[in-house]
Amino acid sequence: MVETVSRQTLVKQERDLWSLGVLPMLAVGSVAGWLGVYWDIAWHIDKGRDSFFSPPHNFIYAFMLIVLTMSLYGLLRDGRDTPFHLNVGRFNLHPGLLIVAVGAMLVLFFAPADELWHRVFGPDATLWGPMHLIGLLGFTMATFGGLLSCWLERSLGTNKNRQRLFNVSAFYFAILLLGWTMLYLAEFEYGIQFFPMFWYSLLLTGLPTFTLVLIAKLDPFPWATTLTSFFFSVLRLLLSGFLMTTAYFDLAGDNRPHIPLLLFTGLAADILVRRKVPLWLTGLLLGVITFCSNYYQHQLNWYTDSILIGLPLGLVLSVTLSYLAYAVAAALPTLKKVKA
Amino acid sequence: MKWFFVFLVLTVGISLAQSRDGGAVNVSIELRGENKDALVRIETDPNLTKREEVRLWIYRDDDDTRTFESRVVTPLEDGVYEFEYPFTEGSWGLNLRYGTGLDIYYAHVATYLEPSQERTLYFSDTFYGDLSETTPRYMQPLGFSIFALMLAISLTLVITILRWLKRQQKTVVSR
Numbered sequence: 001m002v003e004t005v006s007r008q009t010l011v012k013q014e015r016d017l018w019s020l021g022v023l024p025m026l027a028v029g030s031v032a033g034w035l036g037v038y039w040d041i042a043w044h045i046d047k048g049r050d051s052f053f054s055p056p057h058n059f060i061y062a063f064m065l066i067v068l069t070m071s072l073y074g075l076l077r078d079g080r081d082t083p084f085h086l087n088v089g090r091f092n093l094h095p096g097l098l099i100v101a102v103g104a105m106l107v108l109f110f111a112p113a114d115e116l117w118h119r120v121f122g123p124d125a126t127l128w129g130p131m132h133l134i135g136l137l138g139f140t141m142a143t144f145g146g147l148l149s150c151w152l153e154r155s156l157g158t159n160k161n162r163q164r165l166f167n168v169s170a171f172y173f174a175i176l177l178l179g180w181t182m183l184y185l186a187e188f189e190y191g192i193q194f195f196p197m198f199w200y201s202l203l204l205t206g207l208p209t210f211t212l213v214l215i216a217k218l219d220p221f222p223w224a225t226t227l228t229s230f231f232f233s234v235l236r237l238l239l240s241g242f243l244m245t246t247a248y249f250d251l252a253g254d255n256r257p258h259i260p261l262l263l264f265t266g267l268a269a270d271i272l273v274r275r276k277v278p279l280w281l282t283g284l285l286l287g288v289i290t291f292c293s294n295y296y297q298h299q300l301n302w303y304t305d306s307i308l309i310g311l312p313l314g315l316v317l318s319v320t321l322s323y324l325a326y327a328v329a330a331a332l333p334t335l336k337k338v339k340a
Numbered sequence: 341m342k343w344f345f346v347f348l349v350l351t352v353g354i355s356l357a358q359s360r361d362g363g364a365v366n367v368s369i370e371l372r373g374e375n376k377d378a379l380v381r382i383e384t385d386p387n388l389t390k391r392e393e394v395r396l397w398i399y400r401d402d403d404d405t406r407t408f409e410s411r412v413v414t415p416l417e418d419g420v421y422e423f424e425y426p427f428t429e430g431s432w433g434l435n436l437r438y439g440t441g442l443d444i445y446y447a448h449v450a451t452y453l454e455p456s457q458e459r460t461l462y463f464s465d466t467f468y469g470d471l472s473e474t475t476p477r478y479m480q481p482l483g484f485s486i487f488a489l490m491l492a493i494s495l496t497l498v499i500t501i502l503r504w505l506k507r508q509q510k511t512v513v514s515r
Contacts, residue, residue, distance in 0.1 A: 083508045086501075095501045102497060106490065121479055122471040126441050130483030134490050141494055152505075191410025193395055194437070194444050254406070301412040303393075331502040333509050 015078065016153050016162065017094065022074035023153070023169055026100060026146045029067035030176050031235075033107075033139050034183065035242055036060035041186055042243055043252040044125055052115045055251055061111055067142060068104035071097045084152050084333065096149025099141055106138030126194035127187045140180045147173035148332070151218065155333040167220040171228065174218075178211040178232045182260055189257035191301075198310035201302055205291045205314025208262050209269075209283055210321040216273035217329035225273070229266025233259065261293045279322050287318030362445040362467030363388040365436060369427070370460045371453065377424035378455060382436065384467070386419030389438050394421050397435035400428075427453045436467075442480045444470050 017023045040056035047054075074097045078085075085092035114131035126132070147170055154166035184207065187193050188200040208229075216225040236259040243253030268289050272282045291311060295302070302310075363385030370379040382394060392415075399408035413421040433450035445467035453461075471479070 083511060084505060086504070095505060099498060099501065102494065106494070117483070120472075121442070121475045122469075125470065126444065128441055130480075130487045133487045137487070137491055137494055141498070144498070148501075191397070191408070193410075193412075195440055196393060197412050255408070301410065303412065303414050305414065306393075306412075328502060331506040331509075333505065 015080065016157060017074055017078060017149055018153065018165060020074055020077055022070050022097065023149060025070040026067055027169065027172060029063045030143050030146055030173070032063040033060055034176060034179050035239060036063065037183060038186065038239055038257065039243065039246055039253065041127065041190060042255055045190060045192060045255045046252040061108065064104050064107045068101060068108060071101040071104060075101060082156055084156065094149060094152070096145050096152055099145030099148060103138045103142030103145055106141065107135050110134045110138070128195060136184060143173055143177045143180050147177055151332050171220055171224060174211060174215040174228050175231045175235060178208060178228060179235055181207050181211055186257055190255055197301055197303065197306035201291065201307055201310030202314040202317065204260060204294055205287045205311060206317025206321060208265055208290055209286045209318040210325045212266055212269040212286065213273060213282065213322045213325035214329050216269045217326055218332065223270055225270040226266045229262040232262055258297055262290065264293045265290045279326055280319050283319030283322030284315055286322065287315040362469050365447045365465050365467060367434060367449050367463045368460055371455050371458055373458045374456045378427050380423055380425055382421040384419045389419050391415050391418060392438050395437045398425060399433045399435070401431040401433065427455050429454050442471055
């Protein structure tokens, strides 16, 4: 019976978000936004805050406008009626695209608010300024929405090649989600932190766990988490190349961020999740491994008190996020369940 | 429940707010000779910085490039910081910061150093805040409260969608 339902209502789809051109544009927009934010930080360090229409701002907001447009286009054009589309009035809304659209709207609506904030209150430079944080929240949401979109498409599709494509797309967005997660630490990575050092050890220890456990649990293909952390490092190296290029053209980028080492954490996440190690222990071990792998490059500024506060809290965060990632993964459909 | 949530948002915001005025800073650099690290001593108003860390950018200006290193120092006693640094001959600058988030204060000293000459150099500056003078004290907590509110709304949307997807999975499988 389940098979009948899946055949009749789920799989009989001619269009998907890739054929509509939505997912490729989201993929480009998300990575461009990510590069743009790092470039913007480098611009603020090297050139100061000259105007709202600086090249990095134009770059970021142009791509976010594309992301918003494409997600709205996808929401309107994707008229499929499946159990995983939200029926709202005349529309069947794709949940992943809805999250992308809300994320892109957050970024774009708070861009003028950020400008106003700076004009009225001063040129605060911290990445964790309230309006900046709202922008980062929007970017992170949009990327998570991209991952969710790919995963749902993978579950809805019937063609093996198509499923493989969405597997790889979901993997791509997982790398970017890890990238966005680590971007919250950028001012520490650039060495221009505006908050006490314990935040660095706390967030660095805890934050990567969410994406790594999520992708390990989703398990799109063998060793996906190790590969996620590997390609995250590749992406960060490409970022350095991008900033070298902008610096060459005198468009800022002389200062480049430290690259966090997450390869061992990714490998450990793969093994721990596959062996069904309890989540609390998985979170704890991943936190310890992330901290230890990155200790060498920060020992100069990680003084004892900052570690004594940051590390335990970071481990708590890591454990919490491993449970959260597991819950998110459990909420997402698997091929097995859809096609039963 | 909703009042608890409002309270939580405001508490998070307020806990991050520590509005203060900047104060004077005295920096001395004791050069101890060639190939020996110099001793940098920073004295701030202890009532302002208390036992906070001071974050530094130590930069060197060459003809057309600027290289820098980030350092974080903690006080030996309230308002007093010391560290050693291997300065070489050339133009050097120290950019000092203390505070949190928007409520941050900067000071700056720059000089030409010749480590081969054993002597102590003295500098003074005043910390200046990043926000404009007319900015109300409550802006930082208010700003973080707005962020917390947007975060809560966004997470609610995502959690609602995920819970709905989970329900839909069960529906599909049970049909």
